[in-house]
Amino acid sequence: MSYIDIIKNRRSIYDLNDQLPVSEKVVVNTIKHVTVESPTAFNMQSSHLVILMNDDHKKLWEIVTNTLKKQVEESKFASTQAKMDMFSKAKGTILFFDDRHVIDQLKKDFPLYQNQFDMFADHSMGLLQGNIWNALAELKMGASLQHYNPLIDDEVKRQWEIPEYYRLTAQMVFGGIGSIPEPKEKMDADDRVIVYSNNS
Ligand SMILES: Cc1cc2nc3c(=O)[nH]c(=O)nc-3n(C[C@H](O)[C@H](O)[C@H](O)COP(=O)(O)O)c2cc1C
Numbered sequence: 001m002s003y004i005d006i007i008k009n010r011r012s013i014y015d016l017n018d019q020l021p022v023s024e025k026v027v028v029n030t031i032k033h034v035t036v037e038s039p040t041a042f043n044m045q046s047s048h049l050v051i052l053m054n055d056d057h058k059k060l061w062e063i064v065t066n067t068l069k070k071q072v073e074e075s076k077f078a079s080t081q082a083k084m085d086m087f088s089k090a091k092g093t094i095l096f097f098d099d100r101h102v103i104d105q106l107k108k109d110f111p112l113y114q115n116q117f118d119m120f121a122d123h124s125m126g127l128l129q130g131n132i133w134n135a136l137a138e139l140k141m142g143a144s145l146q147h148y149n150p151l152i153d154d155e156v157k158r159q160w161e162i163p164e165y166y167r168l169t170a171q172m173v174f175g176g177i178g179s180i181p182e183p184k185e186k187m188d189a190d191d192r193v194i195v196y197s198n199n200s
Helices: 003-009 024-037 055-069 074-088 100-109 117-138 153-160
Strands: 047-053 092-099 142-146 166-177
Touching: 003 117, 024 047, 024 117, 047 055, 047 117, 055 074, 055 092, 055 153, 092 100, 092 117, 100 117, 117 142, 117 166, 153 166
Parallel strands: none
Antiparallel strands: 047 092, 092 166, 142 166
16 A cells, blocks of 8 residues: 555544454554654654553543543533543553653753744654554554543543653544544645745
């Protein structure tokens, strides 16, 4: 499959199940490879991942559900519960964290760029998440990107003994594909990409 075909196959897929087309080991090794090979600003490598599968994955969505129960009105909770049940049915979730110590140290070491390092860390994190999302698509798996941080941070850190100075940035739910969503409307490439290529 060409690279363009792989990234075309990456979608936000919510209808997921726990039947993977490959072994758990292949999934874990793929995520590890992508993490090591994805570039980071100043080679800072500030992103850390925790892969939750099976009962640990279900525990995460129980934590999210219980946290949201305290925030959402009881009469409106049915749709939230349905969403939580949908995520829980998947195989796993990747938790993405930034190591704040690494980022703060770089701010001290390179004062000229100190205002840029949070942005660099976010960009590096985005690249990593995109690369993993694409790699899972290549394995014919589905995934969606969720952001229940910072609501769930304290409980997640307690449950899986995550260092206090790690910042949770996203949760990527993954699994076997139940159904693929309808295509989304996309702007024309020429409205977003402008080319100047004068030769003098
Ligand atoms: C940085 C980023 C944050 C996103 N956050 C969420 C989110 O919190 N919840 C969600 O359901 N989808 C989230 N998405 C998915 C986007 O809504 C989705 O990628 C976009 O609508 C295009 O659809 P597609 O992924 O099916 O191509 C996020 C995507 C990106 C790139």
